[in-house]
Amino acid sequence: MELSIRAATVSDAEAMGRxxxxxxxxxxxxxxxxxxxxxRTYEVSRNGWARTLASPSPGEYVYVAVLDGAIAGVGMVGPAVPWPPDDVARSASLTGECYALYVAPSLQGKGVGGALLRGLAARLAADGVARLVLGVLSVNAPARGFYAAMGGRLLGERDTFDEGVRLDESVYAWDDIRTLLSSAADGSR
Structure with a gap:
């Protein structure tokens, strides 16, 4: 299996949507x-990714994991969204946030998600970001387990809203983004 991580392009939007x-x-x-x-439909998702890729916001990056020539995962990072319980840490260290990390269900558990998260973290680190946070639905135990296994430290919970529905989100952090980047060297996920 040949896995690569690269910046997404508008031509990737359809596969990313799927x-x-x-x-x-x-x-x-x-x-x-x-x-x-x-x-969430293929069409809505494809159009959303295409819009994002056609007009990226400053400091935001969308990457794909490509396995044997096919898109296997999508992720997006950028500036951290405001969250007062984390203000002190954010003022001490430039912080980025992972907004999305999705891997094709048949490929989960095969290292694609870890490679994609490290690729996104490396992109932020190239911009001088020293710290990474992300939110995941608190009820999503498998995803929470993945982020903990990747070295994420649970900071707490916050509310998030999706189409007007309030959801509980657990927030994880890598206080030194280099620890996440070095996890590839030791064979971690």
Whole structure:
């Protein structure tokens, strides 16, 4: 298997939409109301990724994991969203946030997610970001386990809203982004 991590392009949007929707459904069935899941369609996702890639916001990056020539995962990082309980740490160290990390369900557990997260972290580190945070639905035990295994430290919980639905999100942090980057050298995920 040949795995590479690279910046996404607009021509990737259709495949990215499929990976996102398939992963979103597999990961969140039973965790979110069905009507909310149903708002995620291939077309909506493809169009959303295409818009994001055509007009990126400053400091935001979208990457894909490519396995044997096919897109296997998508992720997005950028400036950390405001969260007052973390203000002190953010003022001491430039902090980025992972907004999305999705891997095709059939490829989860095969190192794709870890490689993609490290690729995203490396991109932020190149911009001088020293710290990384991310939020994951608190009810999503497999994803929480993955981030903990990748060395993320649980900071706490915050509210997030999706289509007006309030959800509990657990926030993980890598206080030194280099620890996440070095996990590839020791064979971690």
């Amino acid at each position: 990976v996102f929707v398939d992963s979103f459904y597999a990961g969140h069935r039973g965790q979110l109301p069905d009507w909310l899941l149903d708002t």
